[in-house]
Amino acid sequence: MISIFNEIFRVVSYMFVETVTDFNYFITTCGHKFCAECYRGYVINAAGSGPGCILSTCPEHKCEEVLSSTMFKKLCDEQSWKLYKQHLLRNYIDQSKSHRFCPAPGCEKVVIGKGVKDVTCTCGHTFCFKCGEETHE
Numbered sequence: 001m002i003s004i005f006n007e008i009f010r011v012v013s014y015m016f017v018e019t020v021t022d023f024n025y026f027i028t029t030c031g032h033k034f035c036a037e038c039y040r041g042y043v044i045n046a047a048g049s050g051p052g053c054i055l056s057t058c059p060e061h062k063c064e065e066v067l068s069s070t071m072f073k074k075l076c077d078e079q080s081w082k083l084y085k086q087h088l089l090r091n092y093i094d095q096s097k098s099h100r101f102c103p104a105p106g107c108e109k110v111v112i113g114k115g116v117k118d119v120t121c122t123c124g125h126t127f128c129f130k131c132g133e134e135t136h137e
Helices: 004-023 036-047 051-055 069-075 078-095
Strands: 025-027 031-037 099-101 110-112 119-122 126-128
Touching: 025 036, 025 110, 036 069, 036 078, 051 078, 069 078, 078 099
Parallel strands: none
Antiparallel strands: 025 031, 099 110, 119 126
16 A cells, blocks of 8 residues: 555656646745746736835745845836836835925926925926925925
């Protein structure tokens, strides 16, 4: 009985190894290995998950390696890459002390205003650079 089990296990193991070696793999910068299509799906899903995608980490349990923008560019489709870049830009602008998005409805332009209080966007909207509200004293 044990020899039959061993034979079945050997055949199943062989089949599994053959199947696995047929996959295309992707090895991350942290050295973890994933099925390329699964990893691509993970990255695309991360891009669609919102602004937090810029801090997405390797899917390996307890790995804290943050995925690079190069990784997103390489693996995302055009739409997901565009979405990722928007999140990356928004994060940069939100963290910047010298750049701010224009608060006018429908305007997505960035205003540079380091060291000034009142600024005027090219759309014509004037606002307080410091707080993002209407100009005030």
